Amino acid sequence: MGEFTDKLDAAGNKIAGKAKELYGDATDNEQLEADGKAQQLKGTGQDVKGSVKGALGDNV
DSSP states (O other), X not given: OOHHHHHHHHHHHHHHHHHHHHHHHXXXXXXXXXXXXXXXXXHHHHHHHHHHHHHHOTTO
């Protein structure tokens, strides 16, 4: 996957994770809230991976 694909996946995970977190908070569902936070962290990791690929090339 290239830089753009990684960053697109990251954005999707961040948005979905935030939605889960907010819904979990609103419904007092701690597990869903935690899952949302974890998904956002996954998105952050994908974003970093995309940035590294952009800086060093897609062959990383």
